[in-house]
Amino acid sequence: MYPIIELGPLNLGSGALLLVIAVFAGHARFERVARQHGGETLERHASRCAPFALAGAAIGARLWYGLFNWDMYSQSPGLFLALRLGDLAWPGALIGGALSGYAYLRLRRTDGAAALLADAAVLALPLAQAIASLGLLLSGEALGAPANLPWAVPLFGVLRHPVALYYLLAALATWGTLAWVARLSPQPGTLAIVYLALQGSALLLLEALRVDALVAGGVRIAQVVGLAMILIALWWKRTQTVPIQ
Amino acid sequence: MISFRTIWDLALVATLLLGSAFIWMTRPTPGAVTTPFVPESAAAQPAPLVGHPAPEFTLPAVDGTQVALSDLRGQVVLINLWATWCPPCRAEMPAIQQAYERFRDRGFIVLAVNQQEDSANIVKYMNDQRLTFPALLDSDARVGAVYQARVLPSSFFVDRRGIIRAVYRGPMSRGMIEGTIEQLVAETP
Numbered sequence A: 001m002y003p004i005i006e007l008g009p010l011n012l013g014s015g016a017l018l019l020v021i022a023v024f025a026g027h028a029r030f031e032r033v034a035r036q037h038g039g040e041t042l043e044r045h046a047s048r049c050a051p052f053a054l055a056g057a058a059i060g061a062r063l064w065y066g067l068f069n070w071d072m073y074s075q076s077p078g079l080f081l082a083l084r085l086g087d088l089a090w091p092g093a094l095i096g097g098a099l100s101g102y103a104y105l106r107l108r109r110t111d112g113a114a115a116l117l118a119d120a121a122v123l124a125l126p127l128a129q130a131i132a133s134l135g136l137l138l139s140g141e142a143l144g145a146p147a148n149l150p151w152a153v154p155l156f157g158v159l160r161h162p163v164a165l166y167y168l169l170a171a172l173a174t175w176g177t178l179a180w181v182a183r184l185s186p187q188p189g190t191l192a193i194v195y196l197a198l199q200g201s202a203l204l205l206l207e208a209l210r211v212d213a214l215v216a217g218g219v220r221i222a223q224v225v226g227l228a229m230i231l232i233a234l235w236w237k238r239t240q241t242v243p244i245q
Numbered sequence B: 001m002i003s004f005r006t007i008w009d010l011a012l013v014a015t016l017l018l019g020s021a022f023i024w025m026t027r028p029t030p031g032a033v034t035t036p037f038v039p040e041s042a043a044a045q046p047a048p049l050v051g052h053p054a055p056e057f058t059l060p061a062v063d064g065t066q067v068a069l070s071d072l073r074g075q076v077v078l079i080n081l082w083a084t085w086c087p088p089c090r091a092e093m094p095a096i097q098q099a100y101e102r103f104r105d106r107g108f109i110v111l112a113v114n115q116q117e118d119s120a121n122i123v124k125y126m127n128d129q130r131l132t133f134p135a136l137l138d139s140d141a142r143v144g145a146v147y148q149a150r151v152l153p154s155s156f157f158v159d160r161r162g163i164i165r166a167v168y169r170g171p172m173s174r175g176m177i178e179g180t181i182e183q184l185v186a187e188t189p
Helices: A013-068 A077-081 A088-109 A110-139 A163-183 A189-208 A220-240 B004-025 B089-108 B119-128 B144-145 B172-184
Strands: A004-007 A012-013 A153-155 A158-160 B058-060 B066-068 B076-082 B108-115 B135-138 B153-159 B164-170
Touching: A012 B153, A013 A077, A013 A088, A013 A110, A013 A163, A088 B135, A110 A163, A110 A189, A163 A189, A189 A220, A189 B004, A220 B004, B058 B135, B076 B089, B076 B172, B089 B172, B108 B144, B108 B172, B119 B135, B135 B144, B153 B172, B164 B172
Parallel strands: B076 B108, B108 B135
Antiparallel strands: A004 A012, A153 A158, B058 B066, B076 B153, B153 B164
């Protein structure tokens, strides 16, 4: 566990530092992929849409964290605005980012590009997620359940599931799968749906191994979101299926 | 004949049922976060968790003296990570002060570990609120990182042997504070 990275006189939280790097790397890759897939027009759409999607992601991540830590956040609503990079939740970021990105495109009447942009975004997201997961691994967050496995990592003196490492591997696997599907020249939007299904499965399975997950109604919220993502992907696939006459 | 759509419908329903069952079967058990399963050998390592020795630190107090946690062995210590800009931190301070006055003579001390604020601000706040326990300057948030203070306030009750016995993330009520201290000061070192 290396929660602090020392750079001369600066002590930087490794989780926060890698989160910032992840955002920059993901953003750069998003624009590059957009250019590769749709030329300068799509790249322009991507670079105009990205700040709104990022702002939406940040707001969504904090709202999500605050709502599911309501006992604390309700007593001090100022926490919603506090500059604390630990108090963020990934499902909220994904939902907030997607909604605000789409809202921006609708507002600018450029929502025709939404499917292509979503495809470009999901080709960039796994890179950002992999870097952010490395940050979680270094800072010792995403605390896993105790495990007696050859690859378990010691954290607070107990061998635990390296949940952050699992997320890193899931991001790399998602990346590989999407790159493979992208070569098959699928319909616009297909990559986003494949991402939804893969990311949903990762949340559903991996969150089960966390001991610090956000909980409501006795169950882990991220797992419920994961299941919903899989169902949306399946539903979309169903609507694409032509009925047999 | 079964159409493709029927197959997809069945797949949807099956996923919904299996997924829901999985979520329910893997739901967390209450209290798992604050009191994780700790084997005997593992509990010897310092960690910001119940049952572990409190991670060691030495920090300057606002009056310039150096305070080391290890020097307080034999006393019950409340390590409170806080900041003056944090409303729930401010909310619990009067209750902490009251507990400090009540239990000080029975071997209880508070270390209010401030996160990255200016010493003058802290002194002014402590004087205004008539807080008399030591405030320490964690100016690079190193102790905050070691204690994983992702939430302010975060409070760690350390017993006379130096073992963390209770962890509260978020504000504490008077009852939580005094109940925990009462139990810990009653123990012999």
